[in-house]
Amino acid sequence: MHADFQPCVYIMASARHGTLYAGVTSHLIQxxxxxxxxxxxxxxKRYGVKTLVWFELAGTMHAAITxxxxxxxxxxxxxxxxxxxxxxxxxxxxxxLGLPPLGA
Numbered sequence: 001m002h003a004d005f006q007p008c009v010y011i012m013a014s015a016r017h018g019t020l021y022a023g024v025t026s027h028l029i030q031x032x033x034x035x036x037x038x039x040x041x042x043x044x045k046r047y048g049v050k051t052l053v054w055f056e057l058a059g060t061m062h063a064a065i066t067x068x069x070x071x072x073x074x075x076x077x078x079x080x081x082x083x084x085x086x087x088x089x090x091x092x093x094x095x096x097l098g099l100p101p102l103g104a
Contacts, residue, residue, distance in 0.1 A: 007064035
């Protein structure tokens, strides 16, 4: 297995209680950078979803995809409760992973 490979499910937001996006990746920091710089056209670029507000590491990519699928089917209220249980201030967790603050 590649050293940088770490299956992960994550939630990004446009702002506190803003637009939410649940995703899955094997390289979280790389994916955050892609969301931030708008590398991909689509939902997150269109709605300015750039703040990492929650993430969970998984043992396998299959487990991460299963969890992400579950999150995508959740009610918005449940996603907000999940975020606020671990990150009540809606901090950009990407900064804690070593990325610069947004707009820096």
